[in-house]
Amino acid sequence: MSKREIVVADLMPMADYAKIRTERRRALAAQKKLRRVEVGPHITFYFENYDTMWLQVQEMLHIEKGGAEQIPDELAAYNPLIPQGDELVATFMIEIDDPLRRKRILTGLGGIEETAFIRIGDLTVTAAPEADTDRTSADGKASSVQFVHFRFTPAQIAAFCTPGAQVILGLSHPNYAHMAIIPEAVRHELAGDFA
Numbered sequence: 001m002s003k004r005e006i007v008v009a010d011l012m013p014m015a016d017y018a019k020i021r022t023e024r025r026r027a028l029a030a031q032k033k034l035r036r037v038e039v040g041p042h043i044t045f046y047f048e049n050y051d052t053m054w055l056q057v058q059e060m061l062h063i064e065k066g067g068a069e070q071i072p073d074e075l076a077a078y079n080p081l082i083p084q085g086d087e088l089v090a091t092f093m094i095e096i097d098d099p100l101r102r103k104r105i106l107t108g109l110g111g112i113e114e115t116a117f118i119r120i121g122d123l124t125v126t127a128a129p130e131a132d133t134d135r136t137s138a139d140g141k142a143s144s145v146q147f148v149h150f151r152f153t154p155a156q157i158a159a160f161c162t163p164g165a166q167v168i169l170g171l172s173h174p175n176y177a178h179m180a181i182i183p184e185a186v187r188h189e190l191a192g193d194f195a
Contacts, residue, residue, distance in 0.1 A: 004085065005064060010056065031189070032052065034188075035047040037186060040170055040176060043171065043176070046091045048082065048090065060074050061074060073182075088190055090116075107141045109141075109142035110136040112146065113135050115127075116146075116150075118148075118170075120166070122163055127149065133162075135178055166181060168182070
């Protein structure tokens with residue numbers, strides 16, 4: 001069964017983590033390739049799990065060196081992004097190198113976090129944005145980093161976990177309507193989040 005929460009006992013002391021940091025990051029990079037899907041020209045979804053969030057917490061502690069006092073804030077920030085057995089959780093990034101172009105495009109993408117979906121046959125799972133903060137500003141500009149939960153019913157889980165199922169990931173925003181078929185290797189990897 002997949003772990004659903006990082007607790008203090010799961011974390012490594014900083015000196016121990018520093019010794020295995022390069023190897024651990026390299027190993028997770030291979031797994032993360034199977035948890036990544038590009039949708040359209042500017043957005044990439046990164047599907048999170050216990051391992052990706054554990055590494056993120058360890059990295060934040062390693063980089064910021066805040067000690068034990070930092071741990072509760074990191075756990076509060078990253079535990080909500082670990083799938084709970086009936087969902088997939090993704091960070092999606094709007095990636096545009098040119099700062100002026102990025103600002104112009106983000107200004108037209110307010111509310112995009114509410115338009116993400118996964119479709120398996122005639123079943124559709126609509127994303128729910130992470131509730132920690134509003135990712136669209138009052139003037140309608142989208143944040144370049146979004147966090148979404150795709151909560152599945154048992155029937156949707158069964159359909160998603162069927163080997164060879166065609167699964168589509170998309171966004172239906174008026175200014176960014178794109179879809180991508182999730183490759184079979186990625187679908188297989190993500191199916192493990194329901195175990």
